[in-house]
Amino acid sequence: MDFPIIRKARVTGDHSAFVNGMMNGSGFESRRRHTQEKDLPSGPNWVVQKFGGTSVGKFGAKIAEDIVIPGLKDQRLAIVCSARSTSSKSEGTTTRLLRAARNVEEEDGGRYAEIVEAIRSDHIHAGEEAFVKDEHSQVLQKYVDDVMAECDNLLKILQSAHHLGGFAPRTKDMILSTGEKLACHYMAALLSARGIKAVYVDISEVITFSFAKGLGDDFYSGLAKVLGERVLALEEGAVPVITGFFGVVPGGLLNEIGRGYTDLCAALVAVGLKARALQIWKEVDGIFTADPRKVPTARLLDSVTPSEASELTFYGSEVIHPFTMDQVIKAHIPIRIKNVMNPRNNGTIIVPSREDQLPSRGSGLIRNRSASNLLTKNTPRRPTAVTIKAGITVLNVHSKKRTRAHGFLGSIFSILDKHRLSVDLISSSEVHVSMALHSEDSLLSGQGEEEMQIASDSLQGAVNDLQKWGDVDLVPSMAIISLVGQQLRSMVGISGRFFSTLGEHGINIEMISQGASEINISCVIEEREASRALNVVHTNLFTFLD
Numbered sequence: 001m002d003f004p005i006i007r008k009a010r011v012t013g014d015h016s017a018f019v020n021g022m023m024n025g026s027g028f029e030s031r032r033r034h035t036q037e038k039d040l041p042s043g044p045n046w047v048v049q050k051f052g053g054t055s056v057g058k059f060g061a062k063i064a065e066d067i068v069i070p071g072l073k074d075q076r077l078a079i080v081c082s083a084r085s086t087s088s089k090s091e092g093t094t095t096r097l098l099r100a101a102r103n104v105e106e107e108d109g110g111r112y113a114e115i116v117e118a119i120r121s122d123h124i125h126a127g128e129e130a131f132v133k134d135e136h137s138q139v140l141q142k143y144v145d146d147v148m149a150e151c152d153n154l155l156k157i158l159q160s161a162h163h164l165g166g167f168a169p170r171t172k173d174m175i176l177s178t179g180e181k182l183a184c185h186y187m188a189a190l191l192s193a194r195g196i197k198a199v200y201v202d203i204s205e206v207i208t209f210s211f212a213k214g215l216g217d218d219f220y221s222g223l224a225k226v227l228g229e230r231v232l233a234l235e236e237g238a239v240p241v242i243t244g245f246f247g248v249v250p251g252g253l254l255n256e257i258g259r260g261y262t263d264l265c266a267a268l269v270a271v272g273l274k275a276r277a278l279q280i281w282k283e284v285d286g287i288f289t290a291d292p293r294k295v296p297t298a299r300l301l302d303s304v305t306p307s308e309a310s311e312l313t314f315y316g317s318e319v320i321h322p323f324t325m326d327q328v329i330k331a332h333i334p335i336r337i338k339n340v341m342n343p344r345n346n347g348t349i350i351v352p353s354r355e356d357q358l359p360s361r362g363s364g365l366i367r368n369r370s371a372s373n374l375l376t377k378n379t380p381r382r383p384t385a386v387t388i389k390a391g392i393t394v395l396n397v398h399s400k401k402r403t404r405a406h407g408f409l410g411s412i413f414s415i416l417d418k419h420r421l422s423v424d425l426i427s428s429s430e431v432h433v434s435m436a437l438h439s440e441d442s443l444l445s446g447q448g449e450e451e452m453q454i455a456s457d458s459l460q461g462a463v464n465d466l467q468k469w470g471d472v473d474l475v476p477s478m479a480i481i482s483l484v485g486q487q488l489r490s491m492v493g494i495s496g497r498f499f500s501t502l503g504e505h506g507i508n509i510e511m512i513s514q515g516a517s518e519i520n521i522s523c524v525i526e527e528r529e530a531s532r533a534l535n536v537v538h539t540n541l542f543t544f545l546d
């Protein structure tokens, strides 16, 4: 092989010369959205509120008093909760449950019982802190009984899996559901203690209907219907507190939908109830022009479109699960992101822009880009947000032939598919293809070019197969930086500004991908430059030009 398989990022020098040709100066106007919540058709008076794990863990009482109770004044509420976390998601109940399940499959397998006991005492302790014994003794007793029963059940499942030497995927999903069940017992108790008619609703076994066609539209609309019926069957005035774990799906909820599945669950409840709005409550005021933890000058956005929200979550700003948008937007339900720590703030609304709602021109298959430019002529001329996705490995395949052999790209994709590797970005020439890969598990291990090794069986298998097609090399520790914005499609010269800003600040670009999505311009840079890149792009393309 001509190439070392794992190499450092390519030093491309100053790429402003390359981009100067692409620049064509465009004005940056202030951002203005056309569609507001009030413009949308209003359904029955249901609002679905989803609370994330850290919000339930840290701000349970505040949620009850400052959000749910005032919210009940003029609407009916359905509440959906994720598993509690008292510090961060990575230390929360779901993460611990996954650790316990992994531990069962290991040889010594003894630690799962300790993990269950830690979960049990954490939840009991939270209840003892939240409920004054004399005042809420009944509520506390019921809560403690519920926690004990859930944890005993969990322990039994883990013990039997340990004896049998492993799990069926269905059992693993049931283990995960314990987190949401415990959180909902907690939230329901907090509300009951404040005189609210809260009803705990366990939907972990709600999927009893058949869905031979897999997790497509039919499945989701069927599930939304069942969830709606389940809530509407409750007595008048009841406030359902619904487990954000919605059941055992083929392939497993984590594999098919991933962490953050509760957002999707809340969306389906909203669709089933024909709710007026879906509120996703977080610990951030809404969606910002960049991650506010990393960019101090980032600004809160009043509104974003569903496709912008999807691109942002996919490319690193994980404010909302990417599958959430499809369901609610089809049902014309606006999504509002709000902050549990600052409930008065309006947050960010996710609604289609007026252009998205216009009927499409032409046959649909063949689209005239200049027509889409006309439609957006009067819309703001500034990107919506910039985002970073770290933990990227670039995989390059250089064909052995001087001209591309028939089937080159097709074969490469089927090899990646066979090894279950997903590609976030791709850039290709006649004889070369570069792909940005991201994986939850680490793909490479070791320090430095010499010592670094492939750590994932999937990646090793793919590299072995790809070598039949050409020379392969891997570039570790990279990040994708993406500009996202509905208006990018009509902003002539924006790519130029983006790439030259990076170049002027000495940030090398390993790979560029532009044009596949009209609302996203992305490139791959070194991970160690990610935070600096985010800030310089934000300063030059969002702040400076205001």
Ligand SMILES: Nc1ncnc2c1ncn2[C@@H]1O[C@H](COP(=O)(O)OP(=O)(O)O)[C@@H](O)[C@H]1O
Pocket (backbone or CB within 6 Å): 052, 053, 054, 089, 281, 282, 283, 284, 286, 287, 288, 289, 290, 291, 292, 293, 312, 316, 317, 318, 319, 385, 387
């Ligand atoms: N563009 C963005 N706008 C808002 N938050 C962002 C953005 N990009 C990344 N984030 C991060 O996403 C996180 C989401 O909110 P939070 O409720 O704190 O987290 P979670 O519920 O996922 O644990 C925030 O901590 C924030 O720093």
Ligand SMILES: N[C@@H](CC(=O)OP(=O)(O)O)C(=O)O
Pocket (backbone or CB within 6 Å): 051, 052, 053, 054, 082, 083, 089, 094, 095, 179, 244, 258, 259, 260, 261, 262, 263
């Ligand atoms: N508890 C699950 C589901 C979820 O949606 O979590 P959160 O709403 O806290 O992101 C998880 O940790 O992935």
